[in-house]
Every structure is written in structure tokens, then in C-alpha cells.
Amino acid sequence: MDRRLPIYLLIDSSGSMRGEPIESVNVGISAMLSALRQDPYALETVHISIITFDNQVKELVPLQALETAHIDDIELPRSGATHLGEGLHFVCDRIARDVRTSTDHQKGDFRPMLFVMTDGSPSDLMAFNSAVERLKGVEFAQIIACAAGPKARTQELKRFATQTVSLEHMDSSSFANYFQWVSASIAASASGQQQDDDQDIDLPPPPDEVQVVI
Template sequence: MRRLPVYLLLDTSGSMRGEPIEAVNTGLKVMMSSLRQDPHALETVHIAIITFDAEAKLVVPLTPLDELQVPEIVTPESGPTHLGMALELLVGRLKRDLIRSTPERKGDWAPFLFVMTDGKPSDTMLFEDHCPIVRRQGFANIVGCLAGPKARRQDLEPLCDHIVSLDTMDSAAFNSFFKWVTSTIAGGSRSMGLQGEVPLPPPPAEIQLVI
């Protein structure tokens, strides 16, 4: 069975401390539980999680859905938002992780990338340098999530195909976001092989589709 790689880049900067990161942890658990109830997703989906604050960390390497143990995501008391560093780490992981198609065999399906942040990248130059590199990696969709009032559309536009926004950073908002991510991944796992960009499901009322 060909794999569907899914990469989650999660902001763990100081401003995510407290209720926001607790809501993210709850949302991740709900997402994994829901995906495991989808037989096709269970066979194809592999997930990796990268967090970013003052540094970027691979907290979950690309792992089959049925083997994935979701760790508790934590944040420092304060610190910057090094999204550029996370993209740099992502590009390195893609070179290691992805099975590319050859004349002799079919490789992975085009991967998905979800980026969630509540602020502007602190490492602006590194972020700007890596946006075009990431976009050349052949993702089926790159989806950004702006969490809270300080995150701005223009900061993610160079990277993402689609951007959604959450007006609040409470558990209800993050649960809605991760449930929508679940639907997107599950739909992607069933539509692999279609030509062109994989369509996104309609977001719930708590999520605004920006682009």
C-alpha cells in the first residue's frame, strides 16, 4: 500500500503557553483517534510532527498511523517563533522520508503539510528563503492556520495554498480545527490518484477560510 505522508508544523512559542497548547494537545488526540476509525486512512496515512519556538524539533518522525504515540506538546515560558527553522528541518526530513516514484516502482502519494501558528515568523529571512523551497517539494496541499488575533494572513501567504483562521485560541476552536484537519486527511487518503490539487472539505463555522 502506498503511503500518504502528513506533516504537522506546530507553533510552540511562549505565546502558546497555557490554555492554547493544552487545547492543541487535546485536538491532536481527537484527530488521531478519529483517523484510526477510517480503515483507508489507517492503511495509508503516516504522520510527522515538528514543533517550533526558539528552535525546531522533530517530536514525531514519519510514523504509520496505527503505531503513532502522540507525545505531550510543551512550550517554553517565553521565546520567539522560528518557523523558518522548522521549514529548514522539514526540507531535510522530506529528503530522508519520502519514497519517490521510479520506473520500477510507485512511491508515496503527494504529501500534505499543515502549519499552525499564532504569530509572525521571528526568523524572517530564513522563512522567506525556505518558502519557495518547500513549495517545490510537491505537496498535494499546504494549509496554514492562523490562531488568534496576532497571526496575519500575509505572513503565511508565501508558503500556503490555503489559509484558515481561528478567532479564539480556546479548546473549542482548536478541536474544530483538528477535526477539520482529520476530514481533510481522510478525504485525501480516499482521493489519491486524482489529478491536480486535492480539494478541501468545507470548514466548520468556527474556522474562517481566508484563502
């Protein structure tokens, strides 16, 4: 059985992302997939899932091979809450269902990576608090959280992410550079996992538009 590298993208689809931000996210995700499909290590191991959250959580792409993944544009409601907590719980549920664990006879999948993007703060605080605790029991390779725009709050993201970054501007150039970095990070993990077998992987430094939050 081939070992997979599960990649989960959890994207804010609340109404505040309407317009250029979500259009840029859609373009960025498409470019990310195209770039990863040019990388032999990623093409061999990466399986990807895309989940959105607003006042509802939607699984746009169940975990599937990079080679066959087809992603429709993310569409937004006119308004609504930002249920980040529910989104994180949903990711945990899917990991428990989809990610193969090791047995005495064979190794399971590589540790999953989770990329979270939001332009606000969670409006489901009880669910968010319980999700933060639940995430501690999931063995991730990395959890990268991106605070997009001036209204995004990094304090909540830092509670669960292994690395938190911010985008000051929500324009097409900023999102393009962010998703290029995501693509490079996934490719580095895919290559490193195959060569070093579950060791922690150093991700490439983010571009200037993507600020690391200390």
C-alpha cells in the same frame, strides 16, 4: 511496496501558546488521531510526523504509520522566538529524507500534506524567506496554514500555503473544530488518493470557527 500518504504537522510551541491554547492543541491532536484510526483508508495509508518550533525546532514524532504513532503532549518554553522559517526548512529536510519517490519500476509515496499552525509571525525572517522559496520546489498535495488568534499574521502564511485559514479565538472549542476539520481533510485525501491516484483532492469545507483567508 505500499504507497504512503505522508502528513506533516508543524506546530508553533512558542511561549505565547502557553495555557489553554497548547492544552487544546494537545487534546485536538489526540482526537484527530483517534478519528483517523477509525477510517480504513487513512489507517492503511497515512503516515504522520509532528514537528514543533519555538526558538528551536523539535521532531516530536518522526514519520511513522498512523496505527503505531504515539504522541506525547507538546511542552512549551517560558518564552522565546518563533522560528517558523527554521521549522519549514526542517520539514523540507525530512521530506527529502523520508518520502519515497517514484522510479521506473514502482510508484513512490503519495504527495505529502503539510499543516502549519502559528499564533504569531516568523522572527527568523531570512530563514523564512529562503524557506518560502524552497517550498516551491517540493511537490505537496496541500499546504494548509492556520493563523491562530488575533496576533497571528496571515500575510506571511499566504506566501507559501495553498490554503490559509484563521481562528479568531484560541479556546478549546475553536481548536477542537479545527482539528476535526484537519482529520476530515486527511481522511478525504487518503480516500481520494487511493481511488484517483494522485489527482488533486477537494477538501471538505471548514467549520464556522475556521475562516478561510482570501
